[in-house]
Amino acid sequence: MKKPKLADVAKLAEVSPTTVSRVLNDRGYIGEKTRKKVYAAMEELNYYPNEIARSLFINKTFIVGVIFPTTSNPFYGQLIYHLENVCESLGYKVLLCNSGGREDKERAYLEMLQRHQVDGIIAGAHNRGIDLYKKSRMPIVSFDRILADHIPVVSSDNYRGGELATQHLIDRGCKKIIHINGPRELETPANLRRDAYEDTMKKNNLPYRTYEISDTYLEDLFNENLDLEAVFASDDMIASKVINEAKNRGIRVPEDLKVIGYDGAEAVRMLLPDLSTIQQPIEEIARVSVEILMEQINQSDNFEVKNVTLPVELIKGKTT
Amino acid sequence: MKKPKLADVAKLAEVSPTTVSRVLNDRGYIGEKTRKKVYAAMEELNYYPNEIARSLFINKTFIVGVIFPTTSNPFYGQLIYHLENVCESLGYKVLLCNSGGREDKERAYLEMLQRHQVDGIIAGAHNRGIDLYKKSRMPIVSFDRILADHIPVVSSDNYRGGELATQHLIDRGCKKIIHINGPRELETPANLRRDAYEDTMKKNNLPYRTYEISDTYLEDLFNENLDLEAVFASDDMIASKVINEAKNRGIRVPEDLKVIGYDGAEAVRMLLPDLSTIQQPIEEIARVSVEILMEQINQSDNFEVKNVTLPVELIKGKTT
DNA sequence: ATTAATATGTCAACCGGTTGACATATTACG
């Protein structure tokens, strides 16, 4: 029993295929009784118009590809949730791509999305070496990653966030403050968090030191800094690890060690309500990203690249 | 400058469209030099075959629709991550649908997925009242929800999980143990957690009481049970809330109150490594779900419905 | 009664590949 097609509906409703199409798309003149007959036939046959056929003809899929490391991470999970929500409200669907931080996967996804004729892409995963981003004439918006000159970047105010976090720790009386961040090589605005940390420390005549994520950064951090007073972690997961390691070593938080994280995803705030953090406006990021993508999609000719930076907020918890 | 099509490639490579198609699909005889010429032309034109056109013809999209409440929740986030991974490894793409627990959205998504000719659906959101699931002849696999007779259900061993959790608390010497769960109306295997809790308490001649999620369940729980010794929460987020509320009330965990959760998502384990919980085999759930879906897709004729229950594991943390 | 608006039908081209039938040319092998 094959899927019913438009012609089947037409036959059952005793009208022409054109009329059915007219009903479906609400164009031209349609009489009330005809419309009803058609709908009744669709109902009876359990008919769903084939979007694929439609997409082929109108040369538009109303699909947006979304590439991020993983939905497993609460921050990305929430961001993707909102992205999907905003897209849905505009009649767009989301093709989900978890790159898992692997460049080869990201490249494969990018190619897949092109083949699949998505109308646009929102990416916030890798960056380097993916020349496809540069070659592509596809509407793209990037989150927190510089992909190419012609690709707009949406991010929250990473510099300000770094500043807020660092200054907050200093205000709390800390002098020996360490920062933990991802590898510098990634050309991401998130490096600004690090710059802000270092600048702020310099400005206050304090020594600074940034640890990059590695297999042993946690032990190194504690072993090499016995006089440690505070840690500014570049995300909440890391902050949580620091706190746990401290606990294991009998170091009290916040009495002996103050810790502040970054991101402030809903789930994390629920699980660790005490954690001080810099909250990114996740929903806003999603909204703006889709907005800019839509501008590109709808007027690909006179679209001018604009980067957007959204404000962050310091959440003073009990870990600082 | 429009997208290049197969015919453009053919022209540039000086071969016939049929030959290009042959190269693309590796059918029939193709000479080495021709193949190279064609690939070179594709490269030069930056050509990507139009999957939409292909899908239309072969009547298959290699897309799987995935409907869950939200990627924002670490458990679903991780589950979806793995689902996407498994699908990708089989050449399938994932259309993401966040129902947000709203039945109307779920219904709309279901319809959208049909229109979009997805090859199958994996759903773990609502259940009642969505007759579309029943009417649909589409390959579907459900996670933890009974949708219809002909739809296979994958879940972890909820009864065993409830048993493990409850017994663990009893073993720890608790007598006054409360359970918190979602509304009973949902016909989900997760109700088995509740049944197991109640059965186990009965078996041990202990009083039992289940709180259903509401606006005030947390306060009620503490106010109505001053002699409370332990809580078995039906997921880790709730467990975390209980722990925090306890802290706010000056109740020590685990000394005064023991708490065990449910799910054991990676992110949660990282953020709350001390939390005792029942760990669901998330990756395994994803693998099996996709596996069963593929069986349906590939042999929709003689497919027999089978429900699968996967083992859970008790994680003894420091909150019990 | 005439004209205009409304309602529906027929037909064919098109979106961009895929596929089978069939023809033809080149190469390889016994």
Next chain:
DNA sequence: CGTAATATGTCAACCGGTTGACATATTAAT
């Protein structure tokens, strides 16, 4: 050298809707 295998081309139908052109019929307004 002849036959078979290999290589490529032409052509047309098809997947399931969409759309414009055009024809015709019914209804409404003047």
